[in-house]
Amino acid sequence: MKVLLLDMTHGGQILAPLFKAQGHEVAVADVYRIAPESMLESLRSLGVDVYVGNPAPGHYDLVSMPCHCPDIFLEGCTYDQRIWYSQAVNRFMDDKRFRIEVTGVKGKTTTCYLISHILANSGRKVYLRSSRGSGPYKPEGHDVKELKSIAPPYLLDLPEGDYDVMVCEVSLGGSAKADIACITNLLEDYGIAKKTRRAEEAKKDILTDKVNIVLESEKDIWAKYGKPLTTVKSRVTVKESPKFGEPLKLVVDYNGKHDVELDGSYLGLQYVEAIDMALSVCDAMNIDSESVFRALSTFKGIPGRGEVTVRDGIRYVIERNPGISHMSVNRTLKTLDAMGCLDGALVVIDPVSKKVCDKLDRDLIEGVVDSYGVGLIVTPGDGTEPEIPAGTKLVIRMTKEGYQ
Template identity: 25%
Template structure:
């Protein structure tokens, strides 16, 4: 087949390489930078049997209309390339927030050898050995799936939808954001793609029209720091103080529910501890640092970190390090969310990390000035912590959206 692959930098080149190995004739267009493959003018002059495009590409991108060939997503291309060469224990996880925590908590419960792929890295279990760092674009599965041990399980975060190679999908959040040059809803895309999964476990509050949808609230209920479960006559409970934090409650519910669907009792979650960058607590030179710096950082998780910190130190002055360390093709920590965080918390000091050009630094600085809140700029979370430790606030909230 003659195939045109669009977008080389978000996994397209990996997809193109695999299709080429399968014997197809491949052209690529680097739609964002124009540095790899062929230029659009050449693509327009050629005939193709198929076009492969990412779901986040602007639907009005010219080549999508100028080439009259069927178009499939990067997700679908990965499913096509990998085929059905997997055991039944493959879990795909998508959603705006909670993916990494859900995936890691489920891996914590899994038995035997397996592979965990999150935005923080690729890990071999049960050793928890770090294999490497890969993105969570669909195409990464073409590389990381090669590390699955024989007869082992595989849990993978997927950005903006499902590939459909697994037996179970999980949607961790119904929160939405715009993609494709603000012309498409990310949650709508995830909902549409959920139908490639036989079963989909759904977070509380998420509405999903799917014959295989399983709503986690039908399996797990929470009372304080205790979770009670009931599935096909399997009943029990486990307790963990993390269940009182909204940022952990849903992921732990989903991990417990997924475990039940896989035939595993989730009681061991009573031993699960906070992840790095997800409400991890540090005591450093007399300061208490609540680390909420991860790929899902947003207004809601920032407020969770504030409430958690106040439980620890009481009513003491706060310095908040807030922002985003680099640009994202998808959702970012918006200016509106950052200002709302500052308005609700009313910290003594703000250290802003404006790593994405969509963050309006002047608006945030102006807002701080209007409330007599000091605001300084830093280029990284690490520099922000150094600055914060020169101030007098005993509580430091590190709330930076980052891909670490």
């Protein structure tokens, strides 16, 4: 079979040797022209045809590509069958370790960290792959060992080890073979592949024959794919008005109602929906209540995700996230508005850095910021520090970075 793989930014170099090992004639195209020469040479040494830019025109039996990759790169190519990278991963995935895969529009990383923290506190040996990095997760936190993409093919590149649970954040889709699959939300079914497809088409590929956890409000979206669904219950109630830098007091209903205080070093209000989904995972795994509440009370948030500090009399909120967009800006400002913190506030945004695919839509972000009546600075993205105007009381620093 003649196989063409498009895109080496999101895992073509992982899939190519696997198809080659099955005896297929394989070509891979570095359509974004950013793969290092060493990677290209490694594939050539295996007998893989490598193209920098568009592939050679011709007919292929099978084409596989990321769902968000536009068809413009297939100019001059015909094929009998096309599958997305998630579906190719499904063909090769044979890792038998218990695995939780998490995708969605927003909240993927937060959900993965909460799940990992609870499971580690229940005595399980946990490995976490996320857009912040990958490595063992212990009760005291995440020991990041390496930075890897969270594109679906990287599920085939998980490290060996006798882990009880592998928790994997996935950008678009999944293997469809996880023990538990979570879709945090769809929120905005945004356009991908130059708006020729929708996010739903990619994210549905995570759905498994085992346990799928989705929002009640989105049940009808995912039900049409014929997989078993468990809907998230609302278990968390905020007891008191949140205050900047102070613990957030909650009542959490998990095998009975319990008072819980989230640490004040992060915007706990932004974590409530992720806690609900993490508790649904705990239900599916029969995690004991003591471990759950101990974990929630000791969780310190995620570095750079709603992290709060005070320096020189100015409050700071730090967001370092590949998902920075008008939606996340609105979410953060809405949270801070509920805390009465937006007087004298300034939003500072650093644009794309590291391996982040989608670019910021400045017009949409400006519209959101203007609606809250706060200031906005967008940096050049070259590391230059902006001058903070006199009288600023709160700086919301948002950097669009991470490994997708």
